[in-house]
């Protein structure tokens with residue numbers, strides 16, 4: 300019995316092809332038979348729906364996107380309070396204070412943070428007050444300890460303060476009934492701090508999508524195990540994609556590798572569906588005799604296999620699988636192709652599931668530090684290393700060649716250089732656009 304095996308309904312005798320759900324009409328291919336990268340990305344995003352909102356403890360909502368506007372019901376600060384440890388006074392009483400001619404006031408009370416004064420401050424008196432403590436009625440300035448002799452019965456004050464100085468006014472930071480966040484805002488650490496400060500312990504957010512990652516290929520071996528023969532390789536894709544999905548905000552289940560056996564692939568996908576908001580596979584989507592994913596997935600749902608005008612990453616598969624119509628993105632097996640496809644399609648899909656905009660990476664401009672050639676007709680996603688000069692301007696050089704097996708070069712890169720379909724040559728010093736891979740947005 301497989302671990303996550305689950306029959307949602309009795310299995311029909313012979314599953315009828317026409318009973319499977321269909322996909323929306325895919326974008327038409329261009330005359331060269333290819334689909335543009337933008338068309339493919341937009342199609343996938345149209346087929347994927349944002350996850351439903353749920354209430355989450357504010358700390359667990361870190362990096363998630365709000366599904367509600369947040370209005371503060373309280374003022375911040377909630378009351379006038381002292382910004383300094385010192386003495387609450389009336390500014391007029393100490394206007395002439397100097398080191399040589401201090402003003403001496405009787406100390407009539409002491410106010411700690413969390414305590415209010417028992418009575419208003421009368422003219423000609425002072426009250427000790429701590430940072431954050433409520434300013435007593437009648438006081439309009441705070442004299443920090445450093446400008447006093449720190450007296451207990453009477454205090455000598457050596458310098459004046461303007462009325463209002465060192466007092467943090469009620470509502471000056473956030474006024475009650477103002478909106479502090481909007482639906483769609485992504486919650487970072489500072490936002491979590493403000494939510495707590497206005498007294499909220501839970502908010503409505505979209506959850507982290509549960510992403511299942513599967514590698515296919517009978518040549519694959521789990522890292523840590525010996526390679527038994529010269530034709531085996533380690534499964535790097537499932538680790539790389541699981542890490543990338545986690546970095547994009549997903550909760551990841553790395554299933555690891557399955558062989559090119561059709562039954563094993565079908566069983567694995569069917570087992571995993573129960574815990575997946577998105578299934579990600581690599582390998583088996585091209586033209587090979589053993590390209591199993593492309594061969595078997597149409598039996599399990601509505602699928603779309605396309606040749607996309609990009610390099611690397613041309614062969615792409617997408618499906619809505621099973622009766623739950625679980626989105627499944629089937630990436631090519633070459634490691635660089637898989638990564639580049641992740642950036643172009645999967646990361647935007649994860650962000651859409653989470654309700655985090657913008658879905659795609661922001662393209663930023665950069666100066667090419669050497670000439671770059673490109674093959675027209677396809678978007679090239681070349682691996683680049685972006686550096687900054689002393690003025691903060693960006694330049695990029697390529698990290699190795701175009702080959703989609705060059706994982707060593709990919710690991711040195713910190714950017715993808717996007718060379719448009721019409722580009723044949725970028726001269727040194729020309730501008731190119733890049734996706735910065737180490738940025739969060």
Ligand SMILES: Nc1nc2c(c(=O)[nH]1)N[C@H]1C(S)=C(S)[C@@H](COP(=O)(O)OP(=O)(O)OC[C@H]3O[C@@H](n4cnc5c(N)ncnc54)[C@H](O)[C@@H]3O)O[C@H]1N2
Pocket residue numbers: 514515516518519532533534535536537581582583584585586587590611612613614630631632633634636703
């Ligand atoms: N006749 C054609 N052959 C190929 C075409 C084509 O258009 N016509 N397209 C090429 C392109 S482009 C790509 S990309 C690949 C994609 O092929 P598959 O998705 O079917 O991938 P596989 O054949 O399974 O593997 C390709 C390559 O990647 C290695 N690999 C696979 N999985 C992993 C993994 N988890 N970790 C590390 N490396 C992996 C695998 O061993 C192969 O070397 O097809 C071209 N062929």
Ligand code: MOO
Pocket residue numbers: 609610611612613614631633636637703
């Ligand atoms: O597109 Mo493949 O992804 O060129 O290696």
